[in-house]
Ligand SMILES: Cc1cc2nc3c(=O)[nH]c(=O)nc-3n(C[C@H](O)[C@H](O)[C@H](O)COP(=O)(O)OP(=O)(O)OC[C@H]3O[C@@H](n4cnc5c(N)ncnc54)[C@H](O)[C@@H]3O)c2cc1C
């Protein structure tokens with residue numbers, strides 16, 4: 001691990017301002033992604049700003065009937081909250097489908113949203129990777145691409161965003177609240193938080209340098225049956241090949257977000273109109289324009305079949 | 317830096333890069349906690365912090381000052397085994413033993429999670445606070461601890477036997 005200096009942030013504004021001002025600064029929350037990447041020198045921050053003392057560890061009702069989740073609420077605590085279990089069950093289910101008990105005790109809401117891809121070449125500093133080293137090429141295209149993305153990808157990068165929680169947040173229309181280095185606050189819809197790679201896969205989010213996430217807000221509950229179905233290579237403690245987060249109403253209408261296939265939680269609102277008609281039509285809409293590799297084309301079929309299983313479960 | 321480890325207050329002057337795992341093993345000689353993958357993927361390094369299980373390899377020591385850290389050395393000793401340690405011996409919960417301290421620390425905290433009603437991926441009705449204690453439930457909740465020797469059946473049996481009361485309730489409910 002490269003040397004770095006360390007400080008504990010006193011306030012959110014201060015943290016954001018100092019992060020923007022200090023070259024090579026990064027926030028550290030649970031550290032379960034950042035420290036992993038620092039050990040292998042994929043991440044080499046010169047300065048760490050520990051945000052764990054900032055509070056932001058509460059889950060509170062909002063004035064319009066929703067829920068405001070602090071950026072530092074641990075994944076375990078979020079999944080266990082009775083209001084989440086009752087009104088936003090999809091979020092609980094997605095959280096407990098991810099990582100392990102130990103990791104969820106450390107992982108935070110903001111850290112989970114901003115975790116980086118698990119592309120094996122991103123992790124291997126001997127390999128070309130446009131995300132890790134812009135302009136160096138992409139070893140995954142033409143390499144071992146089975147776990148990687150099929151849609152929203154580019155000629156430069158086919159990595160996926162690995163978060164389960166983010167899939168639920170996308171289906172629930174969450175909003176990310178931040179503080180910028182100049183002290184102003186803003187709200188970013190979850191749909192706009194993650195960027196597609198295009199020609200700049202190293203730029204992953206809409207956040208500015210030093211911008212700190214303070215909370216994630218959920219709008220008022222919409223009812224329906226909440227299902228998170230994750231397909232992976234082993235039954236637990238593995239990232240998704242494909243995952244479906246769905247909220248389905250009695251009349252068959254609903255929302256679907258898909259994980260494991262794209263650089264961001266994948267949702268196409270227009271495709272949801274076809275939901276009462278069955279999985280095939282919805283999958284066609286969700287996957288229009290897909291560009292799978294030879295190794296990961298199976299994900300297209302897997303999305304349709306997993307969605308079919310989810311819809312059948314909702315009807316049962 | 318000051319740490320509270322197994323109820324003892326300890327001063328240690330370590331580089332800010334030191335993981336909690338390396339602090340325990342390399343600086344304090346507490347080698348019961350094991351280093352398997354060093355990347356959060358195996359659970360061998362599991363310790364308890366304020367009663368909760370975490371992977372000590374993905375933790376910076378500097379972030380854990382003044383927290384209550386419990387390692388396998390604090391859980392039991394050769395002369396005074398923790399009931400779960402005794403059960404691991406009785407039920408063949410290990411072969412080489414490398415994953416065992418992590419398994420035991422993890423299981424102790426996992427029981428606490430069940431008692432507090434935390435849901436798992438197998439919890440069917442999220443509204444219920446009473447969580448079952450079935451074999452599948454334990455397997456799912458212990459999935460963060462790998463065992464290369466494949467002693468899983470013995471591990472599950474040891475856990476179920478130690479917390480027999482809960483297992484009995486579970487069987488009763490199923491009947
Ligand atoms: C073995 C293993 C298996 C896993 N399996 C899964 C899985 O199946 N599904 C899944 O979804 N995840 C999985 N994970 C990933 C895990 O969920 C993430 O590591 C975790 O959620 C990251 O949260 P953290 O708080 O530890 O983030 P950190 O590591 O502290 O931070 C991650 C990033 O977010 C930034 N950051 C943190 N907080 C803020 C903030 N408030 N504002 C702005 N930036 C911030 C940091 O600077 C850093 O860039 C796995 C991880 C491991 C190691």
Ligand code: SF4
Nearest residue numbers: 119129130138157158
């Ligand atoms: S897919 Fe993206 S992250 Fe993976 S090697 Fe290519 S550029 Fe890097």
Ligand code: FES
Nearest residue numbers: 352353354359373
């Ligand atoms: S050594 Fe920490 S999880 Fe493997």
Ligand code: FES
Nearest residue numbers: 411413463464465
């Ligand atoms: S007993 Fe050998 S790894 Fe588990």
